[in-house]
Amino acid sequence: MLDDITAFDLLHVPADYAADPYPYLARLRETAPVHRNPDGTYVLTRYDDLVQVYRDPKLWSSDKTIDFAPKFGPGSPLYEHHTTSVVFTDPPDHTRIRALFQHAFTRKALNDLKPRIESLVDTALDRFEDEGRMEVVEDFSFRLPIEVVCDMLGVPTADRGLIRDWAVAILTALEPKLTQEQLDTGNRAVTDFKQYLRDLLAHRRAHPETAQPGEVLTVLADAEADGERLTEIELLHQCIFMLNAGHETSTNMISHGIHEMLRNPDQIARLNAEPELIDPMVEEVLRYQAPIQINNRRATADTRIGDTDLPAGSIVHMIVAAANRDPAQFPDPDRFDIARRPNRHLSFALGIHICAGNNLARVEAVIAFGKLFRRFPKLELLAPAKIAPRLRFREVLELNVATGA
Ligand code: HEM
Incomplete structure (x- = not known):
């Protein structure tokens, strides 16, 4: 526990922070909503302050070429990846690259994916019914998003195990504080992932008949081939980013959702009595345990948040997990x-x-x-979920459940 919340340091959080960050975040929001971290960065916890930053991308840059140089070392594979992927670019590069992704997320593309998502869920739940218990992360919440995003991109089924380890290694490198081993593993993962994608692209170009209709890999490869819309390095890093962004977060959303429902069994009964609550239920899961708890931006000019002046170059940690529980927005x-x-x-x-x-x-x-709560209304929690000690990605490591009586 931390007696004086103004001594809070995001790089050295108290030992019990990862298990339950919310009491710390509430105290920060009440006492020091624009908190100056000991390293000179700022920690933002109020809903309105985050909205203000998100809404002004000219003032608040997402480009990480300055911030990540000391963290990863310029020229390192992790530096190359995390400064090239779409999420860490500003316009006009951001606008050009994001436009290439758009077709993958149209209403039609989404509708086309639904039968596949339903069948993946049904298969996992059939197995659960047969076995009577499951470890949710391994048997359910990890498989669904990775299969879907690999389908979208065009990654062959046999290679999907590889993607998971690379994704964890690359995303872990975004934690505020890193060990040398985490850095080494992350750098190796980027190098191996790039080589894997180069080989996959070469195979696609040699055998275009193996491409699935609309797959993102081919769309991005075509954009690279025309020489104007995407460079080869950009192409590889957008593929890596999409594969990572598209499963780690969704996996955690599903695991947390099951865990929170099981911790609040009255809510399972309510959902089954009022199935139309499924949409607001999903939003509540997302609010309550934000899979990405922190976003960052850098000020491109002197500015002010609340009554604090921030000089140009200031880095802000936008604590989504805190904003999502701001009583000014959420009673x-x-x-x-x-x-x-x-x-x-x-x-x-x-x-x-x-x-x-x-x-x-x-x-x-x-x-x-x-499907899960309809089919297993008596679902039982066998033990509390194990949560990873990571700050940015709120990851469930293990969650054991049984079908119930
Ligand atoms: C529960 C699941 C997910 C969560 C919580 C989540 C969260 C986020 C957040 C917070 C950002 C913006 C970060 C920032 O502004 O700094 C983002 C960007 C992005 N996400 Fe997701 N995401 C999820 C699932 C997915 C999936 C399934 C995909 C694709 C298959 C995806 C693809 C992307 C892409 C391409 C961007 C970059 C957008 C841009 O920079 O313009 N995400 N995501």
Whole structure:
């Protein structure tokens, strides 16, 4: 526990922070909502302050070429990846690259994916019924999003195990503080992932008949081939980014959702009595346990947030997990309420970088939760979930459940 919250340091959080960050975040929001971290960065916890930053991408840059140089070392594979992927670019590069993703997320593309999502969920639940128990992460919440995003991109089924380890290694490198081993593993993962994609692209170009209709890999490869819309390095890093962004977060959304429902069994009964609550339930899961708890921006000019002046170059840590429980926006914010409306959480961010896959993630959640709780209304929690000690990505490591009587 930390007696003086103004001594809070995001790089050295108290030992019990990862298990339950919310009491710390509430105290920060009340006492020091624009908190100056000991390293000179700022920690933002108020909903309105985050909205202000998201809405002004000219003042608040997402480009990480300055911030990540000391963290990863310029020229390192992690530096190359995290400064090239769409989420860490500003216009005009951002506008050019994001436009290439758009076709993958049209209403039609999403509708085309639904039968596949339903069949993946049904297969996992059939197995659960046969076995009577499951470890949710391994048997359910990890498989669904990775299969879907690999289908979208065009990654062959046999290679999907590889993607998971690379994704965890690359995303872990975004934690505020890193060990040398995490850095080495992350750098190796980027190098191996790039080589893997180069080989896959070479194979596609040699055998265009193996491409699935509309697959993102081919769309991006065509954009690279025309020499104007995408460079080869950009192409590889957008593929890596999409594969990572498209599963780690959704996996955690599904795991947390099951965990929170099981911790609040009255909410399972309510969902089964009022199935139309499935949409607000998904929003509440996203609000309550934001899969990405922190976003960052850098000020391009002197500015002011609340009554604090921030000089140009200031880095802000936007704590989505805190904004999502700001009582000024969400009455009784620590209550998990599947009927909460309105629920304008910030788990997909806002503004030009708003999550490109947010509708897909929502569809995955509606199908996964809807089928699970309908089919197993007596679902039982066998032990509390194990949560990873990571700050940016709120990851469930293990969650054991049984079908119930
Ligand atoms: C529950 C699941 C998900 C969550 C919580 C989530 C969260 C986010 C957030 C917070 C951002 C913006 C970060 C920032 O502004 O700094 C983002 C961007 C992005 N996400 Fe997601 N995401 C999820 C699922 C997905 C899926 C399934 C895909 C694709 C298959 C995806 C693709 C993207 C892309 C391409 C961007 C970059 C958008 C841009 O920079 O313009 N995400 N996501």
